[in-house]
Amino acid sequence: MFIPVAIHKDEESIFGVSVPDLPGCFSYGETEEEALHNTRQAVVFHVEGMLADGEFDSLTPSRIADLQESGDYDGATWALVDVDLSKISNKQTRFNVSWPEYLLRRVDAYAAAHHETRSGFLAKAAQQMLQQQS
Structure with missing residues (x-):
């Protein structure tokens, strides 16, 4: 554009x-x-x-x-x-990851305790890590 x-x-x-x-x-x-x-x-x-x-x-x-x-x-x-x-989008994209079960359980427990979804929690965590490196 x-x-x-x-x-x-x-x-x-x-x-x-x-x-x-x-x-x-x-x-x-x-x-x-x-x-x-x-x-x-x-x-x-x-x-x-x-x-x-x-x-x-x-x-x-x-x-x-x-x-x-x-x-x-x-x-x-x-x-x-x-x-x-076009490389910058807020469009939601589904992807697969393979994690140890214990880690996934911990993420799900944390997300539930903070009234978040797993996806929302992971997206926030990724954004915070990327901002720390900027």
Whole structure:
């Protein structure tokens, strides 16, 4: 999906990039190329955060001409950043795992005691571990 971005550069500054379709999503780089590369990563990170917060449903990119008319990005250079958002989804997926029975019993007991499902508990545990490594 091609997402429009506004590139700003003041004299003696780095390149700054805003993503109008994702308020609060910004990036930068020493060169225009680096800024656009970093923006792809920023978009993915931003959408992942919105998904985790239950705030993202889908994205329909705006037209650059419409964004230019708004006047909010006067002086910006426009570009399209290609980001594959299909790899980021909240869609539930069933998968099989093989665990020792004692571990599964402990997980089920913990989940039941905290009024959670096994799947919900495992998803939270995975998210916490991944956030610790970030």
